[in-house]
Amino acid sequence: MLTFLFWVVLFIVCWPLALLALLLWPLVWLVTLPFRVLGIAVEGVFALLRALVMLPARLLGGR
Structure with a gap:
């Protein structure tokens, strides 16, 4: 909604730029x-690399 209001303000201030955008x-x-x-x-x-690095700790019961 806020984006639409910004676009309306831009349209009022400079309509060619708003239409180009x-x-x-x-x-x-x-x-x-x-x-x-x-x-x-x-x-x-x-995420895969992190899972591979953390796998031994998870298997040993680490947090």
């Missing part, structure tokens, strides 16, 4: 999509 947002979303997928993959690799 509205039209370019899907393109920006598509460009950043591979980086989000890469971030999810890197986070998964780090």
Whole structure:
């Protein structure tokens, strides 16, 4: 809701910039999509490495 209010204020102050932002947002979303997928993959690799490092402690009953 707050984002919509900011967009309305931008539309009132400078409508060409608001329309440009509205039209370019899907393109920006598509460009950043591979980086989000890469971030999810890197986070998964780090979780796997952490699980492998902590496995002996978990097997021995550590917290």
